[in-house]
Amino acid sequence: MKKMFTSLRNLSKKKVFAIIAVVILIGGIAVYKLTRSKTPTVSYQTATVEKGDLIVTTSATGTISSGNSTDITTKANGVVNKVYVSNGDKVTKGQKIADLTLDEYGTERQASAYSAYIDAKVAVKTAVAAKDEADIQMWTDRQAIFTAIDNIDYKNDNAINPATKKDYTDSEKMIIDKTLAKNQKVLQA
Numbered sequence: 001m002k003k004m005f006t007s008l009r010n011l012s013k014k015k016v017f018a019i020i021a022v023v024i025l026i027g028g029i030a031v032y033k034l035t036r037s038k039t040p041t042v043s044y045q046t047a048t049v050e051k052g053d054l055i056v057t058t059s060a061t062g063t064i065s066s067g068n069s070t071d072i073t074t075k076a077n078g079v080v081n082k083v084y085v086s087n088g089d090k091v092t093k094g095q096k097i098a099d100l101t102l103d104e105y106g107t108e109r110q111a112s113a114y115s116a117y118i119d120a121k122v123a124v125k126t127a128v129a130a131k132d133e134a135d136i137q138m139w140t141d142r143q144a145i146f147t148a149i150d151n152i153d154y155k156n157d158n159a160i161n162p163a164t165k166k167d168y169t170d171s172e173k174m175i176i177d178k179t180l181a182k183n184q185k186v187l188q189a
């Protein structure tokens with residue numbers, strides 16, 4: 001022990017304070033671990049059995065919330081004439097829950113929405129008709145190319161023009177060749 005104090009005297013003051021601080025820290029942790037309780041203790045109160053009325057009260061605090069509810073809102077303005085469901089009733093999609101007579105603003109909004117719906121239906125029909133017309137034109141242009149290719153093949157294999165029953169003129173040959181190029185450009189456009 002004496003030897004330990006002698007060696008402590010030889011150390012600097014900073015080292016001595018550091019060693020003392022570590023010893024105090026280790027001691028504090030040991031005291032904390034020993035004094036803290038591992039598990040909360042449950043206390044029971046017992047009584048002897050007696051004949052009579054049993055009165056038990058329980059109190060608790062907390063928050064109560066509903067798990068399966070949904071707020072129902074509408075942008076319709078007007079007067080509710082009749083309600084078909086009660087608070088707490090379970091409703092399903094599409095079920096009628098109330099009758100509503102729209103006010104002037106609600107009626108205007110309903111008319112505007114219906115007008116937009118009709119305009120959209122007309123736009124769809126117009127688009128379908130335009131697509132059908134474009135398909136017909138594409139097939140017509142495609143057939144014109146096949147006809148022009150057939151005319152060129154016939155011209156190259158035969159010297160006689162079947163329409164005039166005479167030899168092809170240079171002008172007729174040029175028209176047949178240019179017709180194919182023209183029809184190909186139309187189809188690509």
